[in-house]
Each structure stands twice: as C-alpha cells, then as structure tokens.
Amino acid sequence: MIISKFGFEEAKRAGVFNAGYLQISIDTESWKQPTPEERRRIRSIMGFEEDTFAVLTVADNQERKNLSTAMQIFADFAKDKPNARYVLVTKKDSPVGWDWTISQLN
Secondary structure (H helix, E strand, C coil): CECCHHHHHHHHHCCCCCCCECCCCCCCCCCCCCCHHHHHHHHHHCCCCCCCEEEEEECCCCHHHCHHHHHHHHHHHHCCCCCEEEEEECCCCCCCCCCHHHCCCC
C-alpha cells in the first residue's frame, strides 16, 4: 500500500502492478483551522505576543529535511526582528540530521 498518488504512479511505472493506493485523510472535526480567538489563545499559551512573528516546523530530524539551513535562514531573517521566534518540533536524538546540541543559533 502506497500513501501518495505520486508514489503509486511511480510504482506502476516501475512494473509493481500489485501495489495499491491508500488515501490518508484528515479528520476535519478534530483538526481544523483555528478561529482568530483560538489562534490568539494558542499564541498566548506559547508565550507569543500579538506582534510575534512565529515559524513552526514539525519534521523528523533527517539530513534531507536540511533543518540547519532552515535555522540559518531564519537567524538571518530575524537579526533585526527581536520578536521573531522559530519553533521546531522533532526528535531530540537522531544519528543523522541537525545536531541541535552544537548549534549556536539564538
């Protein structure tokens, strides 16, 4: 079973004809865009002020994600923006990917 149409088509092209496409969808009752009030409350809980520029990345810590470059780009962007924050949700310990313990980015 393949969870992307692209992967399914590539498998067929490579001659894997017994593969199937499994559509994964989102439960729109549990996962939805927050209302403006919900967004304000979430940002407040996270310690962000109304004018905080926030970037959220949720990603596995793998080399192909290039998290170190994302951090460097954000650091350059935020040099003159004291209210900019980058939030990364990932695995702490990974044998590959960005080593957050040696990063000097603030």
